[in-house]
Amino acid sequence: MKSGSNLEKVLEGGYFAVTAEVGPPKGTSAKVIQRKGELLKTYCDAMNVTDNQTAIVRMSSLSGCVILKEMGIDPVMQMVVRDRNRIAIQSDILGAVALGIRNVLCLSGDHQRFGNHPTTKGVYDIDSIQLVQTLKNMRDEKKFICGEEISGEVPLYIGAVETPFADPIEYRVKRLAKKVNAGADFIQTQAIFDVAKFIKWMEMVRDEGLDKQVHILAGVIPIKSVGMARYMKDNVSGISVPDEIVTRMEEAKVAKEEGVKIALEIIEQLEDIDGIHGIHIMAVAWEDIVPVIVERAGLLPRPIL
């Protein structure tokens, strides 16, 4: 075991993993995290805490993870390279490990221009692939970037993200290979709606032999309304929402129920794809629906390892 985290045990044990996203509050209340943690605890194997997602200031991922950890939940600390230089990154990793955090997801982060402090200075000292490499080096060689020794163990399970449908698509699998070569243990993808396209992409992943080297968790976003479906189709880069899904949401009598149905159909197809080892549910502002989806998808009970 590299980290001994629950997520690692589930994936290495060959189970189909379920992770869920927890957005921290724009405030100081631990209760917001605790409520979400309590709600999702028995429905997933680990919970991602986002890191100032869309460049909007929120409670730090590290503290959100600690709150979950105290509840006996296995947190995945998301870390973007937008806001920290290599000194802060390594320092936060040492602190996170000391506080019992074992899973770290490496991202570049949405550009600061999107957030609520668009006049800030982005850091981008290292990129997300270099972050994966840095964490692997910290864990396996017990060394900082500068080459100096780290005292103590750095047990980490290292994650990276992948946006399969961002262009140029033919290069995406190669870039995934770079992340795997850098040391990623698991991958969480951007939300998948166009399963047929994703199946083709996974063929390319298997052709490169990447499915044997890394655990890929496919992203799932339950759609709450037709407006949300249209918004994602038109505005979120790297998300491909087929017209059929938009039409179904438009014609649905109860939009939320249709959204759940669509998510369940997608999950069912994802489970059948060779090389997909789990799903990552990002129910943005709709966390309450996650237990329903996990239960109806037949993914209960979650393994206790």
Add this chain to the structure above:
Amino acid sequence: MIIGKQKPFEEIWDMIKNFKKVLVFGCNTCVAICHAGGGKEAEILASMLRMRASLEGVEIEVKHAAIERHCEPEFFEPVMDNVRTSDMVLSLACGVGVNFLSERIGNIPVYPGINTEFYGAVPKAGIFTELCAGCGDCILHLTGGICPIARCAKSLMNGPCGGTNNGKCEISQDVDCAWYLILERMKKLGILEKMFEIQPLRDWSTGMYGGPRRIILDHIEEVEAQEERKGS
């Protein structure tokens, strides 16, 4: 070259309105090409400032002048006596020129009339684009001649990120994704395989993050010193 853009007129007016003798001082190199701070722009701006002064009913003598370059001492020599007759200089040179003149002019304030923007080119008349960040450690041989430091919004070394959208950057549909351009270019050059290697962490200390930079060419300095010795 260095691309600049004239500051908003109101900002300039606020800078000069309390002075009596103002020199609008242009530079005829980079900032003249981008129509921000050459002799012509200095003349136009001086005349606008005179008009404004007369509208406001204040007496300000606004003169204008320009020299070829504000970044080397010899270009100043013929005009410095004239420059010193002003009680403030509104420099239309880049920031380099403002600094350089400030250190040489004595007690006269030198204010910036333009914002120095970036190192760029002129793909078409009236369009200026940033192409270099002056990072002090050029990697263009690794990226098909397209700079990810200057042209990727996140300065990624192993791009593109997930924000690429039809070849455009996530920050704006008006901005090309540098990594999209890099990959297309490398494909054409037949060296796409290079991109599959992980590029290492950068040494940013060669750029502005390592503190102010200085380059000394010993051989040139030595020749100058010899010339001086000969002369004396």
